[in-house]
Amino acid sequence: MSPLPATIPALVRTRVRAAVRRPARLTPEETAGRALTLRLGSLLLQYPDAELTSARTELTTVTAALPATPAAEHLARFTDWFAAQDPEALERHYVEMFDLRRKSSLYLTYYLHGDTRRRGMALLTLNQRYRAAGWDTGGGELPDHLPVVLEFAALAGPGGGEAPLRRHRRGLELIHRALTDADSPYRHVLAALLTLLPPPTEADRAAVALLVAEGPPNEDVGLDAYGTYPAYGNGEFAPPDTFVPPLTAPISAPHSHEEDQR
Template identity: 50%
Template sequence: MNILKKKAARTAGTEPWHPYAWQAQSLLLAYPDENFAQRLALAGQVASTLPEPVARPLLRFTTHAAQTAAADLAIAYVATFDHRKRCCPYLTYYAHGDTRKRGTALLRLKQTYTRAGWRLGDDELPDHLAVVLEFAATDPGTGAQLLIEHRAGLELLRLALQDEGSPWASVLESVSATLPALAGDEREAVARLAAQGPPEEQVGLDPYASPVFLPDPVVGGPR
């Protein structure tokens, strides 16, 4: 998808540049496969046009990624997002853990995408951050609401990546910079999640599997 040719439309609560930022962030949070160099170059181009608080962390990441061997970046991605639960990129996990409620939350997300004309592949979960960001880029109003709804999980992921010294922490910093400042109750939600972790009931996710063992997402827009 060529984000330089996308038409930016202002929706309530968003700015015209939001879709470009969210699409660039989505490209950088997908698994660094053989097409990653192309996505990296495109994201870097877009980042240079964004407001400084959003652009600076994105350019920090693109600089690091451009200087890192592709195989090393892929290994780091798997080690970070697949092998560390606290760095889970699946947003509903933070609020619901492996419980029945998460299955319901996943279904609602998928229904939201379907209403907007999206159809996910069988190997994709609707709550992967890269997928949510790409959806937000195409439907800014609804997408912004989804990101704000999962703000506590986003911030917890950002902090976890920061603690790990992960380069992807910069991408999460950029995502946070596109959203309103944290309100008091959101700060409390982040603190509570950090202290307690998500619920631990290990049932009720069919037909969805645990995020730790899922294949890497293939993010490419509406199907």
């Protein structure tokens, strides 16, 4: 959307922008299809363990049955690839894309706040949103992990449920760009999600360009403000020029994807 003239009163400009970005009213059928699309996105962005890879036929069938939308088309492209791959190759590709690359990590608050104190507060706020809606994540992942955010959006609906996605649109854009640059089929899942959100503004595009050039904010602190998972990262972060993938929030003890396969 092009900038509105400065001669238009600020209140009018604010309301026009809000109207453009406000989600359209959906029919019950559209709402159900949207929720299913979000839930599929949540599943497809999870680590491809034995349980998930064994369900590839069902996932492909469900995706093919979605109402014809741009999001469904993107998901179908991904599931066609996903169903044809060797399980071990899928695991390696997932780790390479999401665990070892700074610009395609699935932890959304990282892109907005980087390794700063504000990120701890953002995680706490997000977890409080889930609890206020009566939803318990189970503690297996941090609340900003994209599959968790998508599951909440599917359960809570297009309004408040999708608010975290809209807030982190710029991070989603950066992940999509990074996956596209890496020629990863996971780019189709991100593309599907982006079709569900309001179009980016000029400010969004500028912010993404800045993230690409400079990366998220950095600060030599831990996530002490986020009390739900006090062991996350042990309060340590990598130097600015290196990247340590975010750990999953431990239930009993930290573990890696590789350990899950032992």
